[in-house]
Amino acid sequence: MRPAETPATFHPPPAPGGTWIAYIRVSTWREEKISDTLQRSAIDQWAAQMGARIIDYVTDLDESGRHFKRRITTCVERVERGEAAGVVVWRYSRFGRNRTGNAVWLARLEAAGGRLESATERIDARTAVGELQREMVFAFGNFESNRASEQWKETHAYRVQEQKLPATGRPRFGYIWHPRKVPDRNSVTGWRLQEERYSYHPDYVSVVEEMYERKTDDYDGFNTLAHWLNEALAIPTMRGSAWGVSSVQRYLDSGFPAGLLRIHDPECPCSYSSGKISQCVNKRMLYVPGAQPAIITPDQWRAYRAHREQTKQTAPRARKATYPLTGLLRHSRCRFHASHTSGQSKGEQVRGKWVVCSRHKHANRLDCPKGLNVAREQVEEDVKEWLRDNVTDDLDALTTTPGEEAKERSEDPRERVKRERAALQLELTRIEAAIDRLVEDNALDPTKYPGDSFARVRDKLLGRKGSLVADLNKLGKEEEETPRREDFRVVIGSLLREWKLLSEIESNALLRQMIRRVVLVDERDEEGTLLRVNVTVHPVWEPDPWEPAKVCRGPFGTALGWSPNLLWERPAEAAVEQDVDQALAAGPATLALTS
Incomplete structure (x- = not known):
């Protein structure tokens, strides 16, 4: 060949x-x-x-x-x-x-x-x-x-589940990181092993507390906090770079200053844990207790989470309120939000003179053919009138003596659970502080505790901590309490007295605490001519009238207003037999049987 x-x-x-x-x-x-x-x-x-x-x-x-x-x-x-x-x-x-x-x-x-x-x-x-x-x-x-x-995943899971440490050991803002391996001149290898832990940073703990306070109390944005850290305080990140919007947001959302670790749900089927995507598409991120001491209290962390959820539901332009009712106005016909627009008054241009339906003006007139046009001052006066007539009068009638109010609260099961949770959290904080002191003393002077005293006391404290965490879990997830009308007594009084003195952002923040939305109802004649615009307020202490009805779609039809609790209100076997008999009696037009 x-x-x-x-x-x-x-x-x-x-x-x-x-x-x-x-x-x-x-x-x-x-x-x-x-x-x-x-x-x-x-x-x-x-x-x-x-x-x-x-x-x-x-x-x-x-x-x-x-x-x-x-x-x-x-x-x-x-x-x-x-x-x-x-x-x-x-x-x-x-x-x-x-x-x-x-x-x-x-x-x-x-x-x-x-x-x-x-x-x-x-x-x-x-x-x-x-x-x-x-x-x-x-x-x-x-x-x-x-x-x-796979090996790294096992290592990360061990650190989180067993050691209560972050998956990756590195310095964290507000803390001093004590790594497991540290240089030691007296050692033959030049290194010494110790227990990895985090302790408070004396200079940055107050900064972390103020970051959360500025976000929840002053409604500062992440951009404002970044400028404050970089320009006013001149504090860099732990990597030596300047703070940015994303870095501030990631740090505050991490929950690390609250003594928590943010992990991905192991049961989630998405590819976030494998690193193929940058965030969980199913939003299944969990917060588990960590070994680091908490800088902020559980109440501060819950307030921050509630603020973040409210911010996500607010349009970006409405997060910095220009007017007291920014982000609260809705049109009753299309249920779309209403916005402020400028208008003429005595030959001069006035900002925010009118309130109009945004869908009719900027989006789709097929869904809202008539639109809406009402003076902003009229809407604000109607809201203040609602606060005076429908709230303050009822509060006077609901006023109770301190003894009666304390008795009512003591008989409320939610108050009892709340007190138990607060006591357990206080005890848990003390145990964590004791563990930190014990570990720190042993790290500074390994010969201080004779024999196995250190390990025995440490295990005892860790066992007590585990029992407290288990008791907290038995109490269940802390449910969001339905606000009561009388809880807003002081807020409403202050708002009505100082309406003209407060800024738009402050007034809007107070109104958001008590009002879900302000609905503008336009009344028209048979020819469609606008007669008047009425204002309806949906407060937070009443059921939401616009909440979508729960629907159960099953093999025997669709039921409106269904909830899982109905499954426990009647015997299961009788309910199934009754549903089957009704479905068969309805005939093939209603029930389609497939082989």
Whole structure:
């Protein structure tokens, strides 16, 4: 057989030649930390042997191959534009360790006529055997990455579940981090192991408390807090950089200053835990108790969470109120929000003179053909009149003596649970403080406690802490109490007295505490002419009339106003038999039976 007749599989790969882009990636995985100098040297040797010319060295330092948010994508795009013949890497694992990403970006590279070459793995992927070898190399790389990922997940789970520590040990703002491994000149190895823990930072604890107070009490935005930290206090993050909106938001939402750890629900089926997506699409993030001492109280943390939920439900432009009723106005016909608009008064332009339906004016007149137009002053006066007539009079009638009020509250089961929870949380705080003092004393002077006294006392305190946490869990999740009308006595009185003295933001914040929405009801004649606009207020202490009705869609029809509690109000067997008899009696027009 002549050489020209031999299959291409047995031919040596031809010299690439041409221009190539060298891609160098240094992994975050310690076992894969091959220096960029070594990778570049191997690529230069390959180029000299193959007669290729390297036009650019693209480097990704400390980057994982499990994602493709890297500069390798720009290399492929440059090949697509015809700048180079292909991409050369030190090993194929430098290209990526993600099965899907490898297939997608390699397909784009080859579709553009480019090639992927390895400087240390001489494989001709243009042949069937060579392509199989390259796929096997990619598969082993993906396997090694998944194996390392599983080990890290186990380590992170152990830290959170057993040690009550964050999944990754690093400094946290407001705390001093005492790592497990610290330098020690007296040790033979130069290192000493200790118990990892967090303690208060004497300079930043008050700053953390004020951050939460500014957010919940003063309604400061994350941007305002970032400017305050960077400009007024000149305090950087724990990484030495300036604070930003996202960094302030992540820190406050983490719950770490409240003594909590924010983790992803292990039962959630999304790919957040594997690192394939940046946030949980199902919003299943959990807060579990941590070993770090809390800077803010549980009440402050609940107030912050309630503030965040309210902010998420408020339109961005309504979060900094321009008028007292900003974000509260709704049109009764389309149930869309109403906004303020300017108008003329005595030849001058007046801001916020009118209140109009935003859907009719800015969105869709088919859903709201008539719209709405009413003076802002009239709406505000109607709301103040509602506060005076429908609230203060009733509060006078509901006024009780201090003894009677205390008796009513003592008989309320919710108050009893609340007192028990507060007592358990107070005891839990004391136990955590005792554990911190014990560990700190032992770290400063290991010979202070003789024998196994330290371990015995520590285990005793940890056991007591576990019992308190279990008792708190038995009380169940703290339910949001339905506000009572008399709880707003002081707020309403202050608002009515100082309406003209308060700023728009302050008035809006007080109104949001007691009002769900202000509904504008337009009355029209038969021809559609606007006669008047009435104001209806939906307070927070009454059931929401606009809350969607719960619907149960089952095999025997649809039931409105259904709730799970109805399942326990009648015997299950009789209920099923009755439903089946009614459904069969209705005939095939109502019940469709399928085989």
